[in-house]
Amino acid sequence: MAVRSYSLFDIWPIINRWKRLVGVAVGSALVVSLIVALLLPNIYKSTAIFYPTNPETTDPDRIMVEGSRLAPGGRGEDLDRVITIGQSQPVAEAIIRRFHLYEHYNAGTPGNDKADNAVLREFTNNMSIVHNERDAIELTFKDEDKVLASNVANALVAMIDSVNQQLTLTNRRRVVELYGQQYEAMTKSFTQARQQLLSARRRYGIYGLEQESKYLAKEILKTERKLREAEGSGASAATIAGLRRALTGLTRADGGNVLNLENYVQGIDSLELFTTRTEDLSRRLVKAQGDYETAKVSLESQVSSLYIVQPALPATKQAEPVRWLIVVSAVFLTFVLSVLLIVLLELYRANRHHLVTN
Template sequence: MPNVYKSTAVFFPTDPQTTDPDRLVEGGKLELGGRSEDLDRVITIGQSQPVAELLIREFNLYKHYKVGNPGDDVAENAVLNEFSSNLRIVHNERDAIELTFQDTDKQLAANVANRLVEVIDSINQQLTLENRRGVLGLYKTRYDFLNTEFERTRQQVVQARRRYGIYGLEQQGRYMAREVVELESGLREAEGSGNSNRAAGLRRALSALTAPDGQNLINLDRYVQGADSLNLFTARLINLQDRLVKAQSEYETADLTLRARISSLYLVQKAYPATRKSQPIRWLIVVGSMLLTLAASIVVITLLELFQRTQRRLAVGEGL
């Protein structure tokens, strides 16, 4: 009988919500204690046929178990049955998962057990990966929309400034108010002193600054007309800028966390090649064989004794 070796890996499953990188970035804590549904999910993944077929192909267990070639129904059933019989995944009393694989090759047993833990972890992470990709798409769509709206509004602000000659609402307002007051004061002084030439010049300057058809680039009438529009565009631009910065931050965070692969399992003990065989227990076989032989001998001797007694009784009866 060949020696059989066992290798065991021990790990705690975690709640996928607590390993979501988005929550960890926001300050969430990684909870190592798995719920009953987390334990059941991990065990179900480990015992599933796709996982078994993956490891069978990866370690070429068709050849190792000597069951035939891949693709043959008999070989497929035989290798799956052999693999399943050598695998044991249980939930122990400490709420941990014990994954044990046994084989005649102790190194292979350890490698299969460790690889199986990695596959379980990967599949467990995939359960939320597609949803997170969908969320990332929403972040990207929102960021692109806000970026487009921000650029369009910025162009509207630039066009409004050029159209109305407004480049600084508060500064230009103070400047024009001061200029109007100074021009009107100078005009009154020129008219009072009888300086008609100076008065005419000041009147033209005041008209250019305040009249609707004034030739000044910075004109009070256009300033009043454009102030409301520019205020509206500026307020929207500021709002879009704040939203865009937030959307960009959320998108970058989601993208980075999606690329991060945070393990959904907390590995307590990696599987190592066994230092001694788990079966067969030869001394137990020897003792069992001795007891079985003793019991069989007693039964045979008893039957022979009964048979001989019966023969003697028949011989006595015939003699009479």
């Protein structure tokens, strides 16, 4: 004969028969879990939220072409680098020593392997650093002392910032050097352009005086008129020759005059080109000098590599333990285990009775 099976409808009568035992078990679980929950210390957690910035990673190839400036940016590699720094052992050990966590965690004497592993494990369990859905980083630290929790979290952020700056310091210096090279190159180009402009002025006799062209035209017309008058009035040959030499000097480059019509016409276009280039290089030189000085100040002032949205503050309420949840979970689990135990016991008795009967 087949052994009689139990359904869910058969459980209640079984519980009713064993209600005293089940009641004792559940009551004991209630009392014990309540005592344990009340004895557990309050745990507070403080969270700092920040974005990683990277003023060092401006593309060097774009500096000379587009004049890119140092600007923050939160790329995936920046997020990964900051999280890796925060989870690194050197950072943890520095914070542990700074806040005397060996004594706080009662881990033992520093330098002992067992104590070192214990305090490091406790610290790691209490600290979490994650990348949230808004591309920010949340760093959380838990402790029984809410002030200590906030101080440790803020110290961790500062330590991450310091290490991140050191990691990218070489690249930042390279960017500053490129700005310096750009400034030096612009200075040389501007100096050469000024020399070319000065040489052209000397060659063509054009110095940009306000009345220069008017004076030349006036003198040419005046000299030419005197020459014509001298020729018409029968003046001496010496006078006419002198006026012709004067007119030649005013109109021809080989006439001996620094300012003459031929050089003026030939040089005006060249001077406009040199002047335009010099003015353009002057503006670019001023910009290059400003970029270089800004980059130097940024390097020397050690601009933060993190943009802190929310510093860690002492918690106003506990995060752990959730005492009611502990009590409810313990009572429910005890009830389920008790029911399972008595059902198994009933099945065992029924099977044994069936075997004896047969």
